[in-house]
Amino acid sequence: MASPATGVVVIVGSGLIGRSWAMLFASGGFRVRLCDVEQQQVTDALENIRKEMAVLELRGSLRGRLSAKEQGSLLSGCVDVRGAVEGAVHIQECVPEDLELKRKVFAQLDQIINDQVVLSSSSSCLLPSQLFAGLVHVAQCIVAHPVNPPYFVPLVELVPHPDTAPETVDRTHALMQKIGQSPVRVLKEIDGFALNRLQYAIISEAWRLVEGSCFQFHSPSGGHILILIPKHGREILRKVGQKKEGVVSPSDLDLIMSDGLGMRYAFIGPLETMHLNAEGMVSYCDRYGEGVKRVLKTFGPVPEFSGATVEKVNQAMCLKVPADPEHLAARRQWRDECLQRLAQLKRQMQPQ
Numbered sequence: 001m002a003s004p005a006t007g008v009v010v011i012v013g014s015g016l017i018g019r020s021w022a023m024l025f026a027s028g029g030f031r032v033r034l035c036d037v038e039q040q041q042v043t044d045a046l047e048n049i050r051k052e053m054a055v056l057e058l059r060g061s062l063r064g065r066l067s068a069k070e071q072g073s074l075l076s077g078c079v080d081v082r083g084a085v086e087g088a089v090h091i092q093e094c095v096p097e098d099l100e101l102k103r104k105v106f107a108q109l110d111q112i113i114n115d116q117v118v119l120s121s122s123s124s125c126l127l128p129s130q131l132f133a134g135l136v137h138v139a140q141c142i143v144a145h146p147v148n149p150p151y152f153v154p155l156v157e158l159v160p161h162p163d164t165a166p167e168t169v170d171r172t173h174a175l176m177q178k179i180g181q182s183p184v185r186v187l188k189e190i191d192g193f194a195l196n197r198l199q200y201a202i203i204s205e206a207w208r209l210v211e212g213s214c215f216q217f218h219s220p221s222g223g224h225i226l227i228l229i230p231k232h233g234r235e236i237l238r239k240v241g242q243k244k245e246g247v248v249s250p251s252d253l254d255l256i257m258s259d260g261l262g263m264r265y266a267f268i269g270p271l272e273t274m275h276l277n278a279e280g281m282v283s284y285c286d287r288y289g290e291g292v293k294r295v296l297k298t299f300g301p302v303p304e305f306s307g308a309t310v311e312k313v314n315q316a317m318c319l320k321v322p323a324d325p326e327h328l329a330a331r332r333q334w335r336d337e338c339l340q341r342l343a344q345l346k347r348q349m350q351p352q
């Protein structure tokens with residue numbers, strides 16, 4: 001074996017995310033114990049992971065220094081988490097996003113773990129203060145939220161409970177780096193954490209642009225003024241006799257991201273974009289700050305995500321990808337292959 005295993009990690013829940021974590025920890029040389037409630041589920045998960053590792057190795061996309069066979073040999077499965085936590089350095093919970101279920105799992109783990117192991121949840125949006133409330137080992141608890149598919153999208157949001165020990169955050173940060181992920185520290189818990197807040201801001205304005213929930217008046221000078229739809233926007237709309245229609249089509253909206261903003265966001269974030277788009281951040285704020293504020297003031301209210309706009313967007317999406325299991329699975333596979341290539345490119349393109 002190229003390098004010895006560096007410790008034991010327990011994964012609780014062997015679904016989509018549990019399997020991904022198992023692969024990531026094995027790629028870092030950790031011995032992984034994968035637990036679930038059903039033996040068959042565990043057996044299937046281990047078989048699926050080993051097959052996936054072999055395919056990735058053939059494609060040259062297997063992560064880590066060990067071969068697929070070596071990584072596969074680091075995995076074992078179990079249905080009794082009590083025996084599995086013995087000697088573990090890290091436990092990653094990956095059961096479904098259900099607060100009561102997760103609290104039950106953490107209450108059980110709380111009774112059997114020692115004072116050393118980190119107890120981490122993969123939760124996408126449950127707050128640490130709800131997940132870990134009342135646990136004896138709360139100082140060792142943290143949310144480590146991955147992004148799907150975690151094998152190719154390395155970001156992990158680390159979100160502490162108010163009583164999480166700083167050492168727990170530091171250890172989890174170091175562990176994530178060790179397995180090649182990109183951890184970020186969310187310094188205090190907030191609904192949606194950071195990634196989904198950004199994502200929802202984009203979804204929200206995307207929806208308004210497609211829906212036309214801001215609309216144009218002709219100004220006396222002949223130009224157009226964008227006006228924020230007020231509470232009684234519908235009445236105003238009727239009075240001026242304008243049809244509520246979108247600013248861009250749903251497919252063009254997606255193109256703005258995939259062939260526009262998304263191209264650079266794969267390498268630099270929005271703040272660095274500002275910095276580079278002028279002579280530094282101060283210059284950007286001087287030059288563009290007022291314009292950004294003016295446009296932001298035209299943003300409409302939170303969309304309803306219902307009614308005619310859902311039909312309109314769904315129709316456009318189904319033209320591109322019919323919403324049946326086969327087409328969706330094929331498109332996801334294509335997406336993952338794109339992300340795999342992008343991950344390779346990002347590794348080659350180290351910052352100067």
Ligand code: NAI
Pocket residue numbers: 012013014015016017018035036037038041093094095096097098101105122123124125145146147148
């Ligand atoms: P999933 O439904 O694919 O897998 C959940 C697994 O947990 C199943 O295998 C189930 O049998 C097992 N399970 C249920 N109760 C259990 C128990 N008491 N003990 C052990 N195993 C148990 O769910 P998925 O998608 O893997 O999600 C897991 C977590 O990861 C959720 O909190 C989710 O919000 C989060 N997450 C999901 C993402 C996604 O895109 N699917 C992305 C990021 C985070």
